[in-house]
């Protein structure tokens with residue numbers, strides 16, 4: 001079995017002083033399947049260590065007049081290898097839609113960056129039992145026109161589980177992971193899609209989450225801001 005991919009989504013956190021302390025600790029981590037995604041301004045400080053570096057979003061074009069944005073083309077030249085695309089915070093708070101996400105995934109692939117497509121239902125769909133319908137549409141729209149899914153990763157992140165301390169049961173997660181793989185098989189004819197779980201992962205629940213079959217790794221928000229928590233999560237996930 002492949003090693004689990006551990007993706008740290010640092011979101012919009014830490015001052016420069018805090019980043020220096022954080023780096024002192026994470027630079028000691030030896031795990032080669034760790035991807036750290038800091039705020040864009042700190043990316044260069046994270047390059048060339050024993051882990052890999054990801055970006056939390058990319059622009060919808062390669063270069064040019066798009067004030068304030070950062071492109072896959074640019075960060076690829078810095079050595080960034082992964083990008084989180086379509087995170088629910090971007091969809092909900094910043095109005096990102098599936099067609100933007102589709103464009104961004106294509107730009108990542110064109111620039112040798114592995115996109116991590118985030119999908120997941122809100123509490124409303126969860127309570128209506130429409131999780132599968134909702135996720136299926138997100139996947140089909142985001143991956144429209146992409147023929148080679150070898151470098152694409154999907155992260156299942158129920159919106160209601162992000163930052164809330166609540167997680168679905170292991171059965172529920174296993175069921176959605178299987179469903180995502182079936183959707184990819186049916187609509188894209190691809191059998192090896194990697195699926196991560198994300199949402200309120202911490203050192204206390206990682207043992208349980210790591211027992212779920214078919215998961216290729218984890219996307220970690222809040223807990224990744226603590227190098228010692230990140231280390232504990234990695235220690236369990238490598239087992």
Ligand code: PGA
Nearest residue numbers: 162163199200220221222
């Ligand atoms: P969380 O965030 O681990 O803090 O719930 C996960 C995410 O938003 O990717």
